[in-house]
Amino acid sequence: MDESEFLAGYDPRAYPAVAVTVDVVALTIRGGALHVLLVRRGEQPHAGRWALPGGFIRPDEDLPEAAARELAEETGMPGRVHIEQLASYGTPGRDPRMRVVSVSYLAFAPDLPAPRAGTDAADAAWHRVERLPELAFDHARILTEGLERARDKLEYTPLATAFVGETFTISELRSVYEAVWGVPLHAGNFHRKVLSVPGFVESTGETTETGGARGGPRAKLYRAGDARLLHPALLRPAREEEIR
Amino acid sequence: MDESEFLAGYDPRAYPAVAVTVDVVALTIRGGALHVLLVRRGEQPHAGRWALPGGFIRPDEDLPEAAARELAEETGMPGRVHIEQLASYGTPGRDPRMRVVSVSYLAFAPDLPAPRAGTDAADAAWHRVERLPELAFDHARILTEGLERARDKLEYTPLATAFVGETFTISELRSVYEAVWGVPLHAGNFHRKVLSVPGFVESTGETTETGGARGGPRAKLYRAGDARLLHPALLRPAREEEIR
DNA sequence: GCAATAGTGTCTATAAGACACTATCTT
DNA sequence: AAGATAGTGTCTTATAGACACTATTGC
Secondary structure (H helix, E strand, C coil): CCHHHHHHHHCHHHCCCEEEEEEEEEEEEECCEEEEEEEEECCCCCCCCEECCEEECCCCCCHHHHHHHHHHHHHCCCCCCEEEEEEEECCCCCCCCCEEEEEEEEEECCCCCCCCCCCCEEEEEEEECCCCCCECCCHHHHHHHHHHHHHHHHHHCHHHHHHCCCEECHHHHHHHHHHHHCCCCCHHHHHHHHHHCCCCEEEEEEECCCCCCCCCCCCEEEEECCCCCCCCCCCCCCCHHHHC | CCHHHHHHHHCHHHCCCEEEEEEEEEEEEECCEEEEEEEEECCCCCCCCEECCEEECCCCCCHHHHHHHHHHHHHCCCCCCEEEEEEEECCCCCCCCCEEEEEEEEEECCCCCCCCCCCCEEEEEEEECCCCCCECCCHHHHHHHHHHHHHHHHHHCHHHHHHCCCEECHHHHHHHHHHHHCCCCCHHHHHHHHHHCCCCEEEEEEECCCCCCCCCCCCEEEEECCCCCCCCCCCCCCCHHHHC
């Protein structure tokens, strides 16, 4: 190995600067539909275009902290938010300014207050995932992969409970699955299945104060149980097109 | 927003330099046991300690390319290697030299030739995952998460076929599952299950030239099918301890 | 009363796993 | 001949999903 190879391998300052950002795919359910948080960019590049909330990491700040901070700056961040890492993107040219590697995070929260525009965004709003504007950078790809991850994790983890309140009914939980998967589920079978999974939900002993808005009996209330994995899993209806 | 906030948000050059590396968890099966590729570091920090192969990304090089290059530099890279992203790690202080964000990759390959020491490693060798030396940096954590990911993906993707040759027997495929999961599987049930999954394997019409080393009939040969997901999945025997 | 919903019962098809068994190969 | 392995048959239990049904509520 010659000198130039040694330097190439061990001295990062020999390279052009690399910036690291975090981008957050924040999901919630509003009015029975899955929504993602988008901000309208106030600066170039892509000024005026919608993008995922995110920004450069700060010194002495860990990656999950940076994601939580960026999300808080855009929403007011009401406590109960589940955050987990999604993937990283570093294709040269994905940001026209310089080499940028973005670490993306998934965030799930119960229905949140309307977001407020943050420190570096002209506007912020929840968008239905079925009707999205054109996104800046490669954020459409990041969002697509985030949605697919969320749909997968709903199957074998208790993630759905992160989308509802502290206590919830089985129907509310079912509407989370229906919103994220985009398919209607059989109410009776879903009910029995959720209760059959050890540790998924536990009864509070309480019921709702009233019946449903359009009639029906009061529903029992549950809270999240202590399971980290669902066994048996709640599998999506088979998707032939995704198998091959 | 004041001027300092603006700069903090949009000018990465205002920060201390951040370096981005890729680290590769390369897995293969040798003698029925799962092995991971480790290199012995030749330079400070952690000189002389075993570590995952990896290094700084280069300008104009995409992340998966960087992972493939680092792996090739350590092994001689025999073509058929499956690579996929694992996760990113950026806790301040994880590298004593400077702020380093590492994007880790998982690589799977059939039994490879013995690795050769690469450009920036004093030594390189396959290690059984049950008997590992102490690792540099936070590589023990990265490796643990990589193993868990591999075990999961074996369940619902045809990943196991990446560990065997172009054609293979059902027994060879079963020994992949046994090595990665670390549990014995019932030969008869496994056989029937694999053949029942559409697109997992397809028959070549051929058989092995001889029976097994210790006797038994010649086995039919298969090649990987066109399925991207296994349905139904081949689930691991239930792990009570991992559920709660 | 009527319509909607919560929750339960039942039946069928599919899948997982235990076990037995035959055929074919190596030593 | 003996022992190991490939591959198949069969039975039991668990699960997924279709469908029916009762009870309770809002309007």
